[in-house]
Amino acid sequence: MAAPELTKADFQSDQETRWCPGCGDYAVLAAVQAFFPELGIPPERIMFVSGIGCAGRFAYYMDTYGMHGIHGRGPALATGLAAARDDLSIWVVTGDGDALSIGGNHLIHALRRNVPVKILLFNNQIYGLTKGQASPTSERGKVTKSTPFGSIDAPFNPLSLALGAEATFVARTIDTDKQHLPAVLRAAAAHDGAAFVEIYQNCPVFNDGAFDALRDKRRGAINRIYLEHGAPIRGVVRAADGTLRLGDDGEPVVHDAHREDPSFAFALSRLSSTPDGPTPIGVFRDVQRAVSGRDLFAELQAARAGATDASLDALMRSGDTWTVS
Numbered sequence: 501m502a503a504p505e506l507t508k509a510d511f512q513s514d515q516e517t518r519w520c521p522g523c524g525d526y527a528v529l530a531a532v533q534a535f536f537p538e539l540g541i542p543p544e545r546i547m548f549v550s551g552i553g554c555a556g557r558f559a560y561y562m563d564t565y566g567m568h569g570i571h572g573r574g575p576a577l578a579t580g581l582a583a584a585r586d587d588l589s590i591w592v593v594t595g596d597g598d599a600l601s602i603g604g605n606h607l608i609h610a611l612r613r614n615v616p617v618k619i620l621l622f623n624n625q626i627y628g629l630t631k632g633q634a635s636p637t638s639e640r641g642k643v644t645k646s647t648p649f650g651s652i653d654a655p656f657n658p659l660s661l662a663l664g665a666e667a668t669f670v671a672r673t674i675d676t677d678k679q680h681l682p683a684v685l686r687a688a689a690a691h692d693g694a695a696f697v698e699i700y701q702n703c704p705v706f707n708d709g710a711f712d713a714l715r716d717k718r719r720g721a722i723n724r725i726y727l728e729h730g731a732p733i734r735g736v737v738r739a740a741d742g743t744l745r746l747g748d749d750g751e752p753v754v755h756d757a758h759r760e761d762p763s764f765a766f767a768l769s770r771l772s773s774t775p776d777g778p779t780p781i782g783v784f785r786d787v788q789r790a791v792s793g794r795d796l797f798a799e800l801q802a803a804r805a806g807a808t809d810a811s812l813d814a815l816m817r818s819g820d821t822w823t824v825s
């Protein structure tokens with residue numbers, strides 16, 4: 501008998517959502533819950549791993565398996581899970597503070613290793629849960645509770661960072677874009693390896709309007725530069741010196757998400773450092789590379805098949821041993 505078709509309701513947990521009214525996290529949650537049935541993967545084969553932050557609460561609201569881990573360690577936990585279970589669809593939900601402050605190291609190595617997990621970074625350019633301190637994506641000069649005279653630090657560009665970490669799939673989308681967000685999730689899910697998706701997410705309480713230039717219907721129509729593999733990139737040209745620029749003074753540029761050399765995707769990621777003007781969204785890079793854990797998983801299976809208690813005991817007593825007296 502064929503398995504019953506899944507619906508959005510199959511992915512909605514009975515937990516009360518605890519985000520502030522109007523938070524962009526609601527829009528992302530609704531889009532993810534509506535998208536997951538099309539994957540055809542039963543909820544019990546799906547894992548959502550999160551760190552700490554408002555974004556981190558996401559795992560409670562998906563009626564799948566989930567783990568609300570410790571701050572910044574979502575990618576590390578997911579890496580362990582991916583090594584042990586190659587039958588799961590593993591998703592990490594993280595915030596800009598969680599992923600790029602305390603968790604920066606874990607994020608870059610998961611991407612470098614090409615661990616088969618999908619990492620959704622909800623970027624609201626602020627620490628939401630702890631009530632509005634500057635994050636690694638807050639713009640220079642940003643006045644917050646932790647930067648009363650304006651932030652003096654240069655922000656990360658998350659996509660440039662991911663590309664520098666050798667990520668094989670790098671994309672950007674917007675919380676309230678009901679067509680684009682699922683399209684990017686679809687591409688991320690189809691990617692064999694680590695997928696990194698930055699989602700511009702409005703925090704109406706501590707950083708309202710950070711992405712209005714893109715979220716607003718009228719301004720967004722002008723400022724969103726949709727990337728589509730094989731199609732010309734609107735409003736982007738190659739200038740006489742070979743660099744990619746915004747504007748129309750140069751050669752038209754056709755998007756190539758599958759280009760091995762990451763410098764093209766990197767150049768696209770540099771076109772907008774803060775999202776207050778024309779900004780590319782979509783899949784910047786989607787290439788194939790050896791996937792971490794695949795060989796490890798087979799090796800573990802083989803090792804397990806031949807393992808007995810006796811051999812473990814022999815292993816513990818083998819090699820150099822010392823008697824502590």
Ligand SMILES: Cc1ncc(C[n+]2csc(CCOP(=O)(O)OP(=O)(O)O)c2C)c(N)n1
Pocket residue numbers: 552553554555556571594595596597598599602622624626627628629630635
């Ligand atoms: C080890 C540790 N250090 C600091 C904190 C405090 N803390 C909790 S969430 C957070 C940052 C949250 O910001 P972000 O990741 O951007 O997520 P958001 O709440 O905006 O979704 C911090 C610093 C913590 N919980 N644990």
Ligand code: SF4
Pocket residue numbers: 518519520522523524525554555624628629702703704705706
């Ligand atoms: S503090 Fe901001 S990010 Fe957190 S739930 Fe409230 S609106 Fe959302």
